[in-house]
Amino acid sequence: MKSTIIHNRKIYLPDEDEMRSLRASLIDIHPNARWQQDGVTVAGGNRLGNGINQLSNPWGLYVDDEQTVYVADQSNHRIMEWKSGTRTSQVVAGGNGKGSGAHQLFYPQDVIVDKATDSLIICDSLNHRVMRIFFSSLILFVIECARIVQSYPSGAPSSTCGTMMPSHGTSSMSCQPNYVIEASKYQYNSNDTIRITVRNATRSNRFKGILLVAKDESGQNILGSWSLTDSAVKVISCDGTSSYGITQTSSRGRSQIQATWYSPSTTAEGYVVIK
Structure with a gap:
């Protein structure tokens, strides 16, 4: 399983021997930088489930400039949007049961936001496709x-x-x-x-x-x-x-x-x- 590192609103996924930036160029971290030891839950954390405050096997995610987190909620077959500082989210793609319809996803694994077209691009894993869904x-x-x-x-x-x-x-x-x-x-x-x-x-x-x-x-x-x-x-x-x-x-x-x-x-x- 890939590990995800978030820094300065950018997301990087280590791929084998090299760090590959999928969202933006890497920002240098000072060699003497020290990380806080205690983390803060920004999405989910309310046990496994399909409620609007829950996730089930979350996989990929994206953080935009407003610190909104988009999560590929894999086993719920949906993409969730978590606004910064909120305890609940909303479904922005999928959430209609697993399937291959244009309004459905099947174990999505990753999501990014394409600002140029105001849309989501989703890796819809078991449908073997990449979906583009416009924000409406x-x-x-x-x-x-x-x-x-x-x-x-x-x-x-x-x-x-x-x-x-x-x-x-x-x-x-x-x-x-x-x-x-x-x-x-x-x-x-x-x-x-x-x-x-x-x-x-x-x-x-x-x-x-x-x-x-x-x-x-x-x-x-x-x-x-x-x-x-x-x-x-x-x-x-x-x-x-x-x-x-x-x-x-x-x-x-x-x-x-x-x-x-x-x-x-x-x-x-x-x-x-x-x-």
Whole structure:
């Protein structure tokens, strides 16, 4: 088994008789340098397992300039991202069981970050392949302003998915939103599952109407699909097509709604906006 040495954010893997730098040029260490005797756990350390704070037979890793650690979590068939100073991580590749699908890994052994293309390059060992997975991000917006309008108590019409204008008979407003929208994670892979939550910013806030649609960065194409974890919302077919959004089922005031968004089977470069 290769041993991994981390120094000054660089990673070096001794290969037989020579030290071969895979990430950057070697920085000289003073001959009289002294290493601390006690180490600090920066990832895992919570016994073997597949939780977000656990690893199972971790193998290769990469440390970026922000001290984020990317770990090839071999026996969990996934790549984990551990932000500096945090105790939990998130899955950035794989994590869908072992397999040969584009959204799966099979005992990955190493990972690096290609900054030029904003992607991960993964040695997918038992699939006998090297995978490139682009970082795809979610950008979440929610805008709500107080105004008395006529509304659709059983949900927004599907024709509003394109413009995101509810056609309540009044003009739109710009203001500080009183509500927040959150995701279970903010980077996604193909065929990924992400829980979306819209909640009030303060206990006194309530909302009755909502329309959420996921679009590409151009704002022209609706992406992914939705399923429900909350009876307060329903899925709508936008303009009668296979593109989907979610909206409310009644005019009852509520402080939070949740739904699950599934990313497309093919993930391109760029980001997705959910609003």
